[in-house]
Amino acid sequence: MEEVSIDVKKSTSTALNFFEERKMCVMLFLAVVMVAGGMVTICLGTYHISIPEVYSIIATHLFSPDNVDSLNKLKNTIVWNIRFPRVIMAITVGIGLSVAGAIYQGCFRNPLVEPYILGVSSGAAFGAALGIVYPHIFISIQLGAFVFASLSVFLAYTLARSRGQTPVVTLVLAGIIIGSIFSACVSIMKYLSNDTQLREIVFWMMGGFYYTTWDDVYLTVPVVLISVAIMWFFGWKLNVLSMGDEEARALGVNPEVFKFIFIVLATLVTAICVSSVGIIAWVGLMMPHAARLIQGPDNRFVIPTAALMGGVYIIFCDTIARTLTSAEIPIGIITAIVGAPYLVYLLRSKEKEIFG
Numbered sequence: 326m327e328e329v330s331i332d333v334k335k336s337t338s339t340a341l342n343f344f345e346e347r348k349m350c351v352m353l354f355l356a357v358v359m360v361a362g363g364m365v366t367i368c369l370g371t372y373h374i375s376i377p378e379v380y381s382i383i384a385t386h387l388f389s390p391d392n393v394d395s396l397n398k399l400k401n402t403i404v405w406n407i408r409f410p411r412v413i414m415a416i417t418v419g420i421g422l423s424v425a426g427a428i429y430q431g432c433f434r435n436p437l438v439e440p441y442i443l444g445v446s447s448g449a450a451f452g453a454a455l456g457i458v459y460p461h462i463f464i465s466i467q468l469g470a471f472v473f474a475s476l477s478v479f480l481a482y483t484l485a486r487s488r489g490q491t492p493v494v495t496l497v498l499a500g501i502i503i504g505s506i507f508s509a510c511v512s513i514m515k516y517l518s519n520d521t522q523l524r525e526i527v528f529w530m531m532g533g534f535y536y537t538t539w540d541d542v543y544l545t546v547p548v549v550l551i552s553v554a555i556m557w558f559f560g561w562k563l564n565v566l567s568m569g570d571e572e573a574r575a576l577g578v579n580p581e582v583f584k585f586i587f588i589v590l591a592t593l594v595t596a597i598c599v600s601s602v603g604i605i606a607w608v609g610l611m612m613p614h615a616a617r618l619i620q621g622p623d624n625r626f627v628i629p630t631a632a633l634m635g636g637v638y639i640i641f642c643d644t645i646a647r648t649l650t651s652a653e654i655p656i657g658i659i660t661a662i663v664g665a666p667y668l669v670y671l672l673r674s675k676e677k678e679i680f681g
Contacts (some may be wrong), residue, residue, distance in 0.1 A: 348626045351619060355633035362640045363416060367408045369648055372399075379404055406539075414537045414545065414601065415643045416636040419608060421549040421598045423635025425591040426609025427616070427628050428556055431563040432584050433493050436617075437668075440595040440609035442497060443588075444504030448477025449599040451507045454514035454526045466529070467541075470600035477503050478592040482585075490581060531655030532603035534643055545601050552590045553632060560625040563587065567624070605657050607664025608635055 367379045382404045385392050393401070425440040433442075441447075452473030456466040463469040481503045485496040511530075515523055556563075562583050565573045570580040595609075616631035642659040 348620050348630075352626070352629055352633060355630065355637060359416060359633055359636045359640070362637055363412045366412050366415075366640050366644045367404060369644060370403070370408065371651075372403055374400055374404060383409060410539050410542045411534045411537045411643070412640065413542050414534055415639045417542075417546050417549050418598045418602055418605065419612075419635035419637070419639030420553060420632040421545075421594040421635075422605065422608040423612035423616075423631040423638075424553045424556060424628055425595045427613035427624065427631045428563065428587045428591040429609070430613050431567045431624055432587050433497065434567055434569070436614050437610070438497075439607070440591065441504075441604070441606070443481045443500035443592065444477035444507060445474045445592060445595045445599060446604045446606075447504040447507035447511065449474035449596065450526075450530050450604065451510045451514065452600075453529050453603075454511050454518070457522050457525050457529070458514050458518045467600045471596050473507070474596035474599055475592065477507055478588070478596075482588070491584065528655060529603045530657075532605040532657035532660075533646070533653070533655045534602055535653060537602070541601050545597055548597050549594050552594045553628075556587065556590050557625075557628045559583070559586070560623075560628050563624040563628075564622075567622070603655075603657065605639070605660055607660045607667070608638065611664055611667050612638060 364376055364379060368374050368376055378400060382396055382401055385396060386405055422440055426438075429438045429440060429442060430436055449470040452463075452469035452471070453466050455473070456463045456469035463472070478500075481496065481499040482491065484503070485491050485499040487495070511526075515526060518526060562578055565576055565578045566580055566583060566587075573580040573583075599605075612635040613627060613631045615634055616627045620626040620630045639656075642656050642663070646654045646656045646659050
């Protein structure tokens with residue numbers, strides 16, 4: 326009997342190792358696709374540049390900065406100052422929104438929750454609109470968007486908290502209320518703006534990487550990557566939270582503390598992404614769910630897989646947005662066109678789970 330028990334344990338351990346190795350291979354494949362896709366994206370555009378030339382320009386800047394003057398000035402400007410920071414920002418935003426979506430879905434135990442559920446998008450839109458109409462209030466539009474995106478979640482969390490607890494349903498309802506208030510405030514800003522300002526507000530709300538610079542990269546990338554790393558490190562606690570508050574307490578995890586940590590970090594990531602590039606919808610809804618279909622429910626694998634899929638997806642959408650026509654299409658339109666049919670599929674496939 327002991328030999329049989331040992332054999333069963335060995336076979337179980339082997340099976341688990343196989344599945345974990347398969348999941349790691351999936352993530353490695355997605356990472357390769359993301360890097361390769363980024364290189365190809367830099368080549369594409371009105372002015373075509375070959376992959377060897379792109380590699381040479383990037384390598385020169387990174388490893389031989391003294392030789393930058395020897396590069397073709399036009400190609401150097403296009404690759405290093407325009408396309409490369411844009412690709413890095415696209416990958417970063419894709420990673421940030423996807424991981425934020427996975428965190429929100431895990432905390433709220435609902436596959437239809439996305440990063441903007443607590444009014445982040447409406448708050449950011451109001452902050453940006455305020456900065457556009459009254460530019461003397463904030464140093465930059467991005468700062469106004471970030472401040473009000475963070476404020477919207479703070480208000481929603483404060484409104485929902487009662488007797489030391491923050492029920493999920495109450496928090497979602499509070500987010501809807503705060504989001505509606507800020508949406509009304511955005512409408513007021515549109516009414517007060519002139520034609521030029523109104524056009525700028527509308528384009529900002531549709532999202533895009535038109536004006537991405539290295540300053541945006543230096544500000545956004547460290548915050549997103551550090552926050553994502555922390556959330557990934559505590560992925561096993563998100564697994565516990567996904568089972569419900571009572572089960573979490575029984576396993577020795579304080580759900581209120583860790584829900585607060587997760588929501589703060591996810592909100593920080595969402596706010597800084599939205600403040601930099603505008604509102605890009607559906608990414609945080611689709612990517613975590615797609616990651617679960619591939620990797621299963623374990624958030625230790627869902628978080629990195631969703632991050633890589635988000636990076637690949639945003640690169641793909643941004644490439645379409647800037648190459649499909651002579652005039653650049655806001656990326657929010659592309660993600661919405663793809664996301665709406667996906668939501669229909671998600672509603673149909675999860676109908677029993679959602680509606681009972």
